[in-house]
Amino acid sequence: MKAWIRAHARCFQLTFLRIIHAPFSYLFNLSVIAVTFCLPLAFYVLLCNFQSLIETRSPTPQISLFLSNDAQDNDVLALEQRLQKSEAIDKFHFVSRDQALSSIHGLSGFSSLSELVSVLGRNPLPHAFVVQAKSNSPKNLEHLKQEFQKWPKVSHVQVDSAWAQRIEDALSLGQYTVWTFSVLLAFMLISVSFNTIRLQILTHQAEIELTYLLGASHAYIRRPYLYYGTFLGLFGALLAWLMVATGLMAINQQLALLATHFNFHISLSHLSGQDSLSVCVFCAGFGWLGAWISVSRNIFALRLL
Amino acid sequence: MIVINNVTKRYPDGFTALSNIHLTVESGEKVCITGHSGAGKSTLLKIIAGISPPTSGSVVINNTSLNPHNSSLKALWRRQFGLMFEDHKLLFDRSVFHNVLLPLEIIGAHSFKQCAQKVRAALDKVGLAAFEKSLPATLSGGEQQRLCMARALVHNPRILLIDEPTANLDADYALQISDLLLGFNQLGVTLLIATHDQALISRLNPRCVGLLQGHILP
Numbered sequence: 371m372k373a374w375i376r377a378h379a380r381c382f383q384l385t386f387l388r389i390i391h392a393p394f395s396y397l398f399n400l401s402v403i404a405v406t407f408c409l410p411l412a413f414y415v416l417l418c419n420f421q422s423l424i425e426t427r428s429p430t431p432q433i434s435l436f437l438s439n440d441a442q443d444n445d446v447l448a449l450e451q452r453l454q455k456s457e458a459i460d461k462f463h464f465v466s467r468d469q470a471l472s473s474i475h476g477l478s479g480f481s482s483l484s485e486l487v488s489v490l491g492r493n494p495l496p497h498a499f500v501v502q503a504k505s506n507s508p509k510n511l512e513h514l515k516q517e518f519q520k521w522p523k524v525s526h527v528q529v530d531s532a533w534a535q536r537i538e539d540a541l542s543l544g545q546y547t548v549w550t551f552s553v554l555l556a557f558m559l560i561s562v563s564f565n566t567i568r569l570q571i572l573t574h575q576a577e578i579e580l581t582y583l584l585g586a587s588h589a590y591i592r593r594p595y596l597y598y599g600t601f602l603g604l605f606g607a608l609l610a611w612l613m614v615a616t617g618l619m620a621i622n623q624q625l626a627l628l629a630t631h632f633n634f635h636i637s638l639s640h641l642s643g644q645d646s647l648s649v650c651v652f653c654a655g656f657g658w659l660g661a662w663i664s665v666s667r668n669i670f671a672l673r674l675l
Numbered sequence: 676m677i678v679i680n681n682v683t684k685r686y687p688d689g690f691t692a693l694s695n696i697h698l699t700v701e702s703g704e705k706v707c708i709t710g711h712s713g714a715g716k717s718t719l720l721k722i723i724a725g726i727s728p729p730t731s732g733s734v735v736i737n738n739t740s741l742n743p744h745n746s747s748l749k750a751l752w753r754r755q756f757g758l759m760f761e762d763h764k765l766l767f768d769r770s771v772f773h774n775v776l777l778p779l780e781i782i783g784a785h786s787f788k789q790c791a792q793k794v795r796a797a798l799d800k801v802g803l804a805a806f807e808k809s810l811p812a813t814l815s816g817g818e819q820q821r822l823c824m825a826r827a828l829v830h831n832p833r834i835l836l837i838d839e840p841t842a843n844l845d846a847d848y849a850l851q852i853s854d855l856l857l858g859f860n861q862l863g864v865t866l867l868i869a870t871h872d873q874a875l876i877s878r879l880n881p882r883c884v885g886l887l888q889g890h891i892l893p
Binding site: 373374376377380391576577579580581583584585586587588590 | 724726746747750751752753754758760764766768777778780781782783784786787
Protein backbone atom coordinates (compact mmCIF):
# COMPACT_ATOMS: atom_id res chain seq x y z
CA MET A 371 0.00 0.00 0.00
CA LYS A 372 2.84 2.36 0.92
CA ALA A 373 4.56 1.61 -2.39
CA TRP A 374 1.30 2.32 -4.25
CA ILE A 375 0.86 5.67 -2.50
CA ARG A 376 4.51 6.51 -3.14
CA ALA A 377 4.14 5.68 -6.84
CA HIS A 378 1.07 7.91 -7.16
CA ALA A 379 2.69 10.71 -5.18
CA ARG A 380 5.72 10.53 -7.47
CA CYS A 381 3.41 10.64 -10.50
CA PHE A 382 1.71 13.74 -9.12
CA GLN A 383 5.11 15.34 -8.68
CA LEU A 384 6.26 14.29 -12.17
CA THR A 385 3.08 15.59 -13.77
CA PHE A 386 3.43 18.98 -12.10
CA LEU A 387 7.09 19.10 -13.09
CA ARG A 388 6.11 18.46 -16.71
CA ILE A 389 3.52 21.23 -16.53
CA ILE A 390 6.06 23.61 -15.01
CA HIS A 391 8.66 22.66 -17.66
CA ALA A 392 6.31 23.70 -20.47
CA PRO A 393 3.84 26.11 -18.84
CA PHE A 394 2.87 28.00 -21.99
CA SER A 395 1.83 25.02 -24.05
CA TYR A 396 -0.13 23.72 -21.06
CA LEU A 397 -1.79 27.10 -20.54
CA PHE A 398 -2.72 27.32 -24.22
CA ASN A 399 -4.26 23.85 -24.08
CA LEU A 400 -6.13 24.83 -20.94
CA SER A 401 -7.42 28.03 -22.51
CA VAL A 402 -8.68 26.09 -25.57
CA ILE A 403 -10.67 23.83 -23.27
CA ALA A 404 -11.79 26.65 -20.99
CA VAL A 405 -12.97 29.00 -23.75
CA THR A 406 -14.81 26.23 -25.56
CA PHE A 407 -16.37 24.97 -22.36
CA CYS A 408 -17.25 28.50 -21.28
CA LEU A 409 -20.04 28.79 -23.88
CA PRO A 410 -22.23 25.85 -22.86
CA LEU A 411 -21.45 26.54 -19.20
CA ALA A 412 -22.58 30.17 -19.49
CA PHE A 413 -25.67 29.06 -21.39
CA TYR A 414 -26.47 26.54 -18.66
CA VAL A 415 -25.98 29.17 -15.94
CA LEU A 416 -28.35 31.56 -17.75
CA LEU A 417 -30.87 28.77 -18.18
CA CYS A 418 -30.77 27.97 -14.43
CA ASN A 419 -31.23 31.67 -13.62
CA PHE A 420 -34.15 31.93 -16.06
CA GLN A 421 -35.76 28.87 -14.52
CA SER A 422 -35.47 30.21 -10.97
CA LEU A 423 -36.74 33.62 -12.13
CA ILE A 424 -39.84 32.01 -13.60
CA GLU A 425 -40.41 29.98 -10.46
CA THR A 426 -40.23 33.04 -8.20
CA ARG A 427 -41.96 35.69 -10.34
CA SER A 428 -44.63 33.86 -12.31
CA PRO A 429 -48.30 33.70 -11.15
CA THR A 430 -49.37 30.40 -9.66
CA PRO A 431 -51.38 28.29 -12.11
CA GLN A 432 -54.93 27.55 -10.98
CA ILE A 433 -57.36 24.72 -11.58
CA SER A 434 -61.05 25.61 -11.89
CA LEU A 435 -63.60 22.92 -11.03
CA PHE A 436 -67.00 23.79 -12.54
CA LEU A 437 -69.86 21.90 -10.96
CA SER A 438 -72.89 20.64 -12.81
CA ASN A 439 -75.98 22.88 -12.73
CA ASP A 440 -77.91 20.40 -10.60
CA ALA A 441 -75.28 20.48 -7.83
CA GLN A 442 -76.91 21.23 -4.46
CA ASP A 443 -75.42 22.76 -1.33
CA ASN A 444 -74.70 19.34 0.19
CA ASP A 445 -72.78 18.38 -3.00
CA VAL A 446 -70.74 21.57 -2.67
CA LEU A 447 -70.04 20.72 0.97
CA ALA A 448 -68.94 17.18 0.09
CA LEU A 449 -66.56 18.46 -2.58
CA GLU A 450 -65.18 21.07 -0.19
CA GLN A 451 -64.43 18.37 2.38
CA ARG A 452 -62.78 16.24 -0.27
CA LEU A 453 -60.58 19.14 -1.38
CA GLN A 454 -59.58 19.82 2.24
CA LYS A 455 -58.42 16.22 2.63
CA SER A 456 -56.40 16.17 -0.59
CA GLU A 457 -52.63 16.43 0.10
CA ALA A 458 -51.83 17.61 -3.42
CA ILE A 459 -53.72 20.87 -2.90
CA ASP A 460 -52.18 23.98 -1.39
CA LYS A 461 -55.36 26.08 -1.09
CA PHE A 462 -58.75 26.58 -2.70
CA HIS A 463 -61.77 28.82 -2.56
CA PHE A 464 -65.39 28.47 -3.55
CA VAL A 465 -67.03 30.75 -6.15
CA SER A 466 -70.81 30.50 -6.07
CA ARG A 467 -72.89 30.98 -9.24
CA ASP A 468 -74.12 34.32 -7.84
CA GLN A 469 -70.57 35.55 -7.19
CA ALA A 470 -69.62 34.50 -10.71
CA LEU A 471 -72.58 36.37 -12.17
CA SER A 472 -71.65 39.48 -10.19
CA SER A 473 -68.13 39.46 -11.55
CA ILE A 474 -69.45 39.04 -15.10
CA HIS A 475 -71.87 41.90 -14.50
CA GLY A 476 -68.95 44.19 -13.82
CA LEU A 477 -67.58 43.37 -17.25
CA SER A 478 -70.85 43.13 -19.23
CA GLY A 479 -71.91 46.77 -19.56
CA PHE A 480 -75.43 46.14 -18.15
CA SER A 481 -76.61 48.76 -15.66
CA SER A 482 -78.01 46.25 -13.12
CA LEU A 483 -77.72 42.56 -12.28
CA SER A 484 -81.51 42.07 -12.69
CA GLU A 485 -81.25 43.47 -16.22
CA LEU A 486 -78.49 40.96 -17.02
CA VAL A 487 -80.53 38.06 -15.55
CA SER A 488 -83.65 39.16 -17.45
CA VAL A 489 -81.67 39.13 -20.71
CA LEU A 490 -80.16 35.71 -19.98
CA GLY A 491 -83.45 34.30 -18.66
CA ARG A 492 -81.72 32.66 -15.67
CA ASN A 493 -78.23 32.57 -14.11
CA PRO A 494 -76.47 30.10 -16.42
CA LEU A 495 -73.22 29.99 -14.44
CA PRO A 496 -72.27 26.94 -12.30
CA HIS A 497 -70.74 26.83 -8.85
CA ALA A 498 -66.99 26.53 -9.03
CA PHE A 499 -63.95 25.81 -6.92
CA VAL A 500 -60.64 27.55 -7.72
CA VAL A 501 -57.76 25.34 -6.62
CA GLN A 502 -54.01 25.95 -6.25
CA ALA A 503 -51.88 22.82 -6.31
CA LYS A 504 -48.76 22.30 -4.20
CA SER A 505 -46.69 21.40 -7.28
CA ASN A 506 -47.18 23.54 -10.36
CA SER A 507 -45.46 21.28 -12.84
CA PRO A 508 -47.62 20.78 -15.94
CA LYS A 509 -47.44 17.04 -15.39
CA ASN A 510 -48.87 17.31 -11.88
CA LEU A 511 -51.56 19.77 -12.93
CA GLU A 512 -52.63 17.45 -15.73
CA HIS A 513 -52.75 14.55 -13.28
CA LEU A 514 -54.94 16.56 -10.86
CA LYS A 515 -57.22 17.59 -13.71
CA GLN A 516 -57.86 13.98 -14.61
CA GLU A 517 -58.43 13.14 -10.94
CA PHE A 518 -60.96 15.97 -10.46
CA GLN A 519 -62.86 15.01 -13.58
CA LYS A 520 -63.72 11.68 -11.93
CA TRP A 521 -65.31 13.38 -8.91
CA PRO A 522 -69.14 13.43 -8.68
CA LYS A 523 -70.99 16.60 -9.69
CA VAL A 524 -67.88 18.01 -11.40
CA SER A 525 -68.86 18.74 -14.98
CA HIS A 526 -65.72 20.46 -16.25
CA VAL A 527 -62.16 21.05 -15.08
CA GLN A 528 -60.04 23.81 -16.54
CA VAL A 529 -56.31 24.26 -15.98
CA ASP A 530 -54.61 27.50 -16.93
CA SER A 531 -51.24 25.77 -17.33
CA ALA A 532 -50.72 26.36 -21.03
CA TRP A 533 -48.19 29.11 -20.36
CA ALA A 534 -46.41 26.88 -17.81
CA GLN A 535 -46.25 24.13 -20.41
CA ARG A 536 -44.81 26.55 -22.96
CA ILE A 537 -42.13 27.72 -20.54
CA GLU A 538 -41.33 24.16 -19.54
CA ASP A 539 -41.00 23.22 -23.21
CA ALA A 540 -38.70 26.20 -23.78
CA LEU A 541 -36.60 25.17 -20.77
CA SER A 542 -36.50 21.59 -22.03
CA LEU A 543 -35.26 22.86 -25.37
CA GLY A 544 -32.59 24.87 -23.56
CA GLN A 545 -31.55 21.85 -21.49
CA TYR A 546 -31.47 19.70 -24.61
CA THR A 547 -29.22 22.30 -26.27
CA VAL A 548 -26.92 22.30 -23.24
CA TRP A 549 -26.69 18.51 -23.34
CA THR A 550 -25.94 18.58 -27.08
CA PHE A 551 -23.20 21.13 -26.45
CA SER A 552 -21.92 18.99 -23.59
CA VAL A 553 -21.64 15.90 -25.78
CA LEU A 554 -19.75 17.93 -28.38
CA LEU A 555 -17.59 19.32 -25.61
CA ALA A 556 -16.84 15.82 -24.34
CA PHE A 557 -15.61 14.86 -27.81
CA MET A 558 -13.56 18.05 -27.99
CA LEU A 559 -12.07 17.40 -24.55
CA ILE A 560 -11.16 13.84 -25.47
CA SER A 561 -9.57 15.07 -28.73
CA VAL A 562 -7.53 17.81 -27.05
CA SER A 563 -6.40 15.45 -24.30
CA PHE A 564 -5.60 12.72 -26.86
CA ASN A 565 -3.51 15.05 -29.00
CA THR A 566 -1.70 16.67 -26.08
CA ILE A 567 -0.77 13.29 -24.64
CA ARG A 568 0.32 12.07 -28.09
CA LEU A 569 2.76 14.99 -28.27
CA GLN A 570 3.88 14.31 -24.70
CA ILE A 571 4.60 10.69 -25.58
CA LEU A 572 6.60 11.71 -28.64
CA THR A 573 8.58 14.17 -26.49
CA HIS A 574 9.26 11.57 -23.79
CA GLN A 575 9.80 8.63 -26.11
CA ALA A 576 13.34 8.00 -24.85
CA GLU A 577 12.20 8.08 -21.24
CA ILE A 578 9.32 5.69 -21.92
CA GLU A 579 11.64 3.30 -23.72
CA LEU A 580 14.19 3.41 -20.91
CA THR A 581 11.66 2.88 -18.11
CA TYR A 582 10.27 -0.07 -20.05
CA LEU A 583 13.75 -1.57 -20.38
CA LEU A 584 14.43 -1.08 -16.69
CA GLY A 585 11.33 -3.07 -15.72
CA ALA A 586 8.48 -0.56 -15.56
CA SER A 587 4.99 -2.03 -15.77
CA HIS A 588 2.34 -0.76 -18.20
CA ALA A 589 0.60 0.99 -15.31
CA TYR A 590 3.82 2.77 -14.29
CA ILE A 591 4.34 4.06 -17.85
CA ARG A 592 0.69 5.08 -18.32
CA ARG A 593 0.14 6.73 -14.95
CA PRO A 594 1.83 10.15 -15.42
CA TYR A 595 0.03 10.66 -18.74
CA LEU A 596 -3.32 9.78 -17.21
CA TYR A 597 -2.69 12.33 -14.48
CA TYR A 598 -1.70 14.88 -17.11
CA GLY A 599 -4.94 14.35 -19.05
CA THR A 600 -7.05 14.42 -15.89
CA PHE A 601 -5.46 17.69 -14.76
CA LEU A 602 -5.99 19.13 -18.24
CA GLY A 603 -9.74 18.49 -17.99
CA LEU A 604 -9.98 19.53 -14.35
CA PHE A 605 -8.04 22.79 -14.66
CA GLY A 606 -9.83 23.55 -17.95
CA ALA A 607 -13.16 23.24 -16.13
CA LEU A 608 -11.96 25.41 -13.24
CA LEU A 609 -10.71 28.07 -15.66
CA ALA A 610 -14.04 28.00 -17.53
CA TRP A 611 -15.86 28.28 -14.19
CA LEU A 612 -13.76 31.32 -13.30
CA MET A 613 -14.38 32.90 -16.72
CA VAL A 614 -18.15 32.49 -16.31
CA ALA A 615 -17.94 33.83 -12.73
CA THR A 616 -16.07 36.91 -13.97
CA GLY A 617 -18.60 37.39 -16.76
CA LEU A 618 -21.49 37.10 -14.31
CA MET A 619 -19.92 39.67 -11.99
CA ALA A 620 -19.67 42.15 -14.85
CA ILE A 621 -23.22 41.44 -16.07
CA ASN A 622 -24.62 41.67 -12.52
CA GLN A 623 -23.21 45.19 -12.12
CA GLN A 624 -24.95 46.35 -15.30
CA LEU A 625 -28.10 44.44 -14.42
CA ALA A 626 -28.28 46.11 -10.99
CA LEU A 627 -28.06 49.52 -12.67
CA LEU A 628 -30.81 48.59 -15.10
CA ALA A 629 -33.03 47.13 -12.37
CA THR A 630 -32.99 50.37 -10.35
CA HIS A 631 -34.89 52.07 -13.22
CA PHE A 632 -37.69 49.54 -12.87
CA ASN A 633 -37.57 49.52 -9.07
CA PHE A 634 -36.78 45.86 -8.56
CA HIS A 635 -33.77 43.74 -7.67
CA ILE A 636 -32.31 41.06 -9.88
CA SER A 637 -28.93 39.32 -10.02
CA LEU A 638 -27.64 36.27 -11.81
CA SER A 639 -26.20 33.54 -9.63
CA HIS A 640 -23.43 31.09 -10.54
CA LEU A 641 -23.66 27.31 -10.49
CA SER A 642 -24.50 25.59 -7.23
CA GLY A 643 -21.74 23.71 -5.39
CA GLN A 644 -23.10 20.38 -6.59
CA ASP A 645 -23.29 21.52 -10.22
CA SER A 646 -19.77 22.98 -10.04
CA LEU A 647 -18.44 19.70 -8.65
CA SER A 648 -20.26 17.77 -11.40
CA VAL A 649 -18.70 19.99 -14.07
CA CYS A 650 -15.20 19.42 -12.64
CA VAL A 651 -15.70 15.65 -12.37
CA PHE A 652 -17.17 15.52 -15.89
CA CYS A 653 -14.22 17.40 -17.43
CA ALA A 654 -11.57 15.55 -15.39
CA GLY A 655 -13.16 12.24 -16.42
CA PHE A 656 -13.13 13.04 -20.11
CA GLY A 657 -9.57 14.40 -19.86
CA TRP A 658 -8.59 11.07 -18.31
CA LEU A 659 -10.43 9.13 -21.03
CA GLY A 660 -8.68 11.05 -23.82
CA ALA A 661 -5.33 10.44 -22.13
CA TRP A 662 -6.07 6.74 -21.65
CA ILE A 663 -6.98 6.25 -25.32
CA SER A 664 -3.91 8.21 -26.41
CA VAL A 665 -1.51 6.35 -24.11
CA SER A 666 -2.91 2.97 -25.08
CA ARG A 667 -2.70 3.73 -28.77
CA ASN A 668 0.56 5.70 -28.94
CA ILE A 669 2.66 3.70 -26.50
CA PHE A 670 1.69 0.50 -28.27
CA ALA A 671 2.64 2.28 -31.49
CA LEU A 672 6.18 2.59 -30.08
CA ARG A 673 6.19 -1.24 -30.27
CA LEU A 674 7.47 -1.53 -26.74
CA LEU A 675 4.65 -3.02 -24.73
CA MET B 676 22.34 -19.64 -12.58
CA ILE B 677 21.24 -18.64 -16.09
CA VAL B 678 20.27 -21.48 -18.46
CA ILE B 679 19.57 -20.69 -22.11
CA ASN B 680 17.82 -23.65 -23.74
CA ASN B 681 17.80 -24.03 -27.51
CA VAL B 682 17.01 -20.37 -28.14
CA THR B 683 16.31 -19.25 -31.69
CA LYS B 684 15.45 -15.71 -32.74
CA ARG B 685 14.00 -15.11 -36.18
CA TYR B 686 12.77 -11.64 -37.19
CA PRO B 687 9.57 -11.11 -39.21
CA ASP B 688 11.64 -10.38 -42.33
CA GLY B 689 13.05 -13.91 -42.10
CA PHE B 690 16.52 -12.99 -40.79
CA THR B 691 17.72 -15.48 -38.17
CA ALA B 692 19.74 -13.61 -35.52
CA LEU B 693 20.27 -16.60 -33.21
CA SER B 694 19.98 -20.29 -33.92
CA ASN B 695 19.64 -23.07 -31.33
CA ILE B 696 21.70 -21.38 -28.63
CA HIS B 697 22.53 -23.42 -25.52
CA LEU B 698 24.40 -21.64 -22.76
CA THR B 699 24.72 -21.97 -19.00
CA VAL B 700 26.16 -19.20 -16.81
CA GLU B 701 26.90 -19.97 -13.16
CA SER B 702 26.23 -17.46 -10.38
CA GLY B 703 29.14 -15.10 -9.89
CA GLU B 704 30.69 -16.08 -13.21
CA LYS B 705 31.96 -13.57 -15.73
CA VAL B 706 31.18 -14.37 -19.36
CA CYS B 707 32.04 -12.38 -22.45
CA ILE B 708 29.98 -12.95 -25.57
CA THR B 709 32.21 -12.08 -28.47
CA GLY B 710 31.77 -11.84 -32.18
CA HIS B 711 31.59 -9.41 -35.04
CA SER B 712 28.86 -6.82 -35.47
CA GLY B 713 25.61 -8.61 -36.37
CA ALA B 714 26.74 -11.90 -34.81
CA GLY B 715 23.76 -11.79 -32.39
CA LYS B 716 25.49 -10.66 -29.16
CA SER B 717 23.05 -7.85 -28.34
CA THR B 718 20.08 -9.98 -29.40
CA LEU B 719 21.13 -12.67 -26.93
CA LEU B 720 21.38 -10.12 -24.10
CA LYS B 721 17.94 -8.72 -25.02
CA ILE B 722 16.41 -12.20 -24.92
CA ILE B 723 17.97 -12.93 -21.53
CA ALA B 724 16.69 -9.57 -20.24
CA GLY B 725 13.16 -10.28 -21.50
CA ILE B 726 13.25 -7.25 -23.79
CA SER B 727 12.92 -9.30 -26.97
CA PRO B 728 11.05 -12.63 -26.94
CA PRO B 729 12.75 -15.69 -28.46
CA THR B 730 11.08 -17.32 -31.46
CA SER B 731 11.64 -20.66 -29.77
CA GLY B 732 13.50 -21.99 -26.72
CA SER B 733 13.54 -20.66 -23.18
CA VAL B 734 15.58 -18.75 -20.65
CA VAL B 735 15.65 -20.03 -17.07
CA ILE B 736 17.13 -18.11 -14.15
CA ASN B 737 17.35 -19.88 -10.78
CA ASN B 738 14.73 -22.43 -11.91
CA THR B 739 12.27 -19.73 -13.05
CA SER B 740 11.56 -19.41 -16.76
CA LEU B 741 10.41 -16.25 -18.52
CA ASN B 742 6.79 -16.13 -19.70
CA PRO B 743 7.03 -13.92 -22.80
CA HIS B 744 3.27 -13.36 -22.98
CA ASN B 745 2.67 -11.86 -19.53
CA SER B 746 3.72 -8.20 -19.54
CA SER B 747 3.63 -7.82 -15.74
CA LEU B 748 5.86 -10.85 -15.22
CA LYS B 749 8.17 -9.60 -17.96
CA ALA B 750 8.48 -6.26 -16.14
CA LEU B 751 9.31 -8.08 -12.89
CA TRP B 752 11.79 -10.30 -14.77
CA ARG B 753 13.70 -7.27 -16.11
CA ARG B 754 14.06 -5.80 -12.62
CA GLN B 755 16.41 -8.59 -11.54
CA PHE B 756 19.11 -7.37 -13.95
CA GLY B 757 21.42 -4.43 -14.06
CA LEU B 758 21.38 -3.30 -17.66
CA MET B 759 24.04 -1.25 -19.42
CA PHE B 760 23.32 -0.25 -22.99
CA GLU B 761 25.77 0.49 -25.75
CA ASP B 762 24.13 3.88 -26.40
CA HIS B 763 23.92 4.66 -22.64
CA LYS B 764 20.20 5.62 -22.77
CA LEU B 765 20.62 8.45 -20.29
CA LEU B 766 17.89 11.01 -19.69
CA PHE B 767 19.55 14.29 -20.53
CA ASP B 768 16.83 16.46 -18.99
CA ARG B 769 17.35 14.89 -15.56
CA SER B 770 20.27 15.24 -13.19
CA VAL B 771 22.82 12.49 -12.56
CA PHE B 772 21.04 11.78 -9.27
CA HIS B 773 17.63 11.35 -10.91
CA ASN B 774 19.04 9.16 -13.68
CA VAL B 775 20.38 6.74 -11.09
CA LEU B 776 17.18 7.03 -9.05
CA LEU B 777 15.02 5.75 -11.94
CA PRO B 778 15.32 1.95 -11.34
CA LEU B 779 14.47 2.46 -7.65
CA GLU B 780 11.43 4.56 -8.58
CA ILE B 781 10.26 1.81 -10.91
CA ILE B 782 10.63 -0.85 -8.23
CA GLY B 783 8.99 1.50 -5.73
CA ALA B 784 9.96 -0.51 -2.67
CA HIS B 785 11.82 2.19 -0.76
CA SER B 786 11.11 5.62 0.66
CA PHE B 787 12.76 8.60 -1.02
CA LYS B 788 15.24 8.87 1.85
CA GLN B 789 16.32 5.24 1.44
CA CYS B 790 16.47 5.68 -2.34
CA ALA B 791 18.64 8.76 -1.99
CA GLN B 792 21.07 6.82 0.23
CA LYS B 793 21.28 4.00 -2.32
CA VAL B 794 21.77 6.44 -5.21
CA ARG B 795 24.59 8.24 -3.39
CA ALA B 796 26.23 4.92 -2.52
CA ALA B 797 26.07 3.82 -6.19
CA LEU B 798 27.46 7.14 -7.39
CA ASP B 799 30.22 6.87 -4.81
CA LYS B 800 31.15 3.38 -6.06
CA VAL B 801 31.67 4.67 -9.60
CA GLY B 802 33.38 7.88 -8.48
CA LEU B 803 30.61 10.31 -9.47
CA ALA B 804 29.47 11.39 -6.01
CA ALA B 805 30.49 14.98 -6.70
CA PHE B 806 28.37 15.14 -9.86
CA GLU B 807 24.93 14.22 -8.51
CA LYS B 808 23.41 17.58 -9.39
CA SER B 809 25.04 17.79 -12.83
CA LEU B 810 23.26 17.05 -16.05
CA PRO B 811 24.57 14.02 -18.00
CA ALA B 812 25.42 16.24 -20.99
CA THR B 813 28.12 17.94 -18.93
CA LEU B 814 29.90 14.61 -18.26
CA SER B 815 32.64 13.06 -20.40
CA GLY B 816 32.09 9.78 -22.29
CA GLY B 817 33.78 7.76 -19.54
CA GLU B 818 31.76 9.50 -16.84
CA GLN B 819 28.55 8.84 -18.73
CA GLN B 820 29.49 5.16 -18.95
CA ARG B 821 30.15 5.11 -15.20
CA LEU B 822 26.82 6.81 -14.66
CA CYS B 823 25.18 3.97 -16.61
CA MET B 824 26.99 1.55 -14.36
CA ALA B 825 25.71 3.32 -11.24
CA ARG B 826 22.17 3.14 -12.64
CA ALA B 827 22.62 -0.57 -13.39
CA LEU B 828 23.88 -1.29 -9.88
CA VAL B 829 21.72 0.92 -7.71
CA HIS B 830 19.09 -1.75 -6.99
CA ASN B 831 21.74 -4.39 -6.15
CA PRO B 832 21.08 -6.80 -9.03
CA ARG B 833 22.77 -10.22 -8.94
CA ILE B 834 23.28 -10.19 -12.72
CA LEU B 835 24.74 -7.44 -14.89
CA LEU B 836 23.97 -7.55 -18.62
CA ILE B 837 26.36 -5.21 -20.37
CA ASP B 838 26.40 -4.34 -24.05
CA GLU B 839 29.72 -3.00 -25.38
CA PRO B 840 30.84 -1.26 -22.16
CA THR B 841 33.97 0.23 -23.67
CA ALA B 842 32.66 1.22 -27.10
CA ASN B 843 33.60 4.83 -27.97
CA LEU B 844 35.86 5.11 -24.91
CA ASP B 845 39.58 5.83 -24.98
CA ALA B 846 42.03 3.41 -23.33
CA ASP B 847 42.11 5.16 -19.92
CA TYR B 848 38.34 5.28 -19.56
CA ALA B 849 38.05 1.67 -20.77
CA LEU B 850 40.52 0.64 -18.08
CA GLN B 851 38.46 2.39 -15.39
CA ILE B 852 35.35 0.60 -16.55
CA SER B 853 36.99 -2.83 -16.64
CA ASP B 854 38.37 -2.28 -13.12
CA LEU B 855 34.93 -1.39 -11.85
CA LEU B 856 33.43 -4.48 -13.48
CA LEU B 857 36.09 -6.67 -11.93
CA GLY B 858 35.36 -5.13 -8.54
CA PHE B 859 31.64 -5.91 -8.79
CA ASN B 860 32.34 -9.45 -9.95
CA GLN B 861 34.52 -9.97 -6.89
CA LEU B 862 31.48 -9.02 -4.80
CA GLY B 863 29.54 -11.93 -6.37
CA VAL B 864 27.76 -10.15 -9.24
CA THR B 865 27.37 -12.30 -12.37
CA LEU B 866 28.68 -10.50 -15.46
CA LEU B 867 27.41 -11.18 -18.95
CA ILE B 868 29.18 -8.84 -21.35
CA ALA B 869 28.72 -8.50 -25.09
CA THR B 870 31.94 -7.06 -26.49
CA HIS B 871 34.53 -7.32 -29.19
CA ASP B 872 37.10 -5.29 -27.24
CA GLN B 873 40.09 -7.61 -26.87
CA ALA B 874 41.74 -5.34 -24.28
CA LEU B 875 38.70 -5.60 -22.02
CA ILE B 876 38.56 -9.36 -22.47
CA SER B 877 42.20 -9.81 -21.57
CA ARG B 878 41.83 -7.59 -18.51
CA LEU B 879 38.67 -9.33 -17.21
CA ASN B 880 39.89 -12.82 -18.06
CA PRO B 881 36.35 -14.18 -18.48
CA ARG B 882 34.90 -17.31 -20.03
CA CYS B 883 34.42 -16.36 -23.68
CA VAL B 884 31.50 -17.49 -25.79
CA GLY B 885 31.99 -16.75 -29.49
CA LEU B 886 29.04 -16.09 -31.76
CA LEU B 887 29.14 -16.24 -35.54
CA GLN B 888 26.04 -15.53 -37.59
CA GLY B 889 23.77 -16.56 -34.74
CA HIS B 890 25.58 -19.79 -33.85
CA ILE B 891 27.86 -20.47 -30.87
CA LEU B 892 31.38 -21.26 -32.02
CA PRO B 893 32.69 -24.58 -30.76
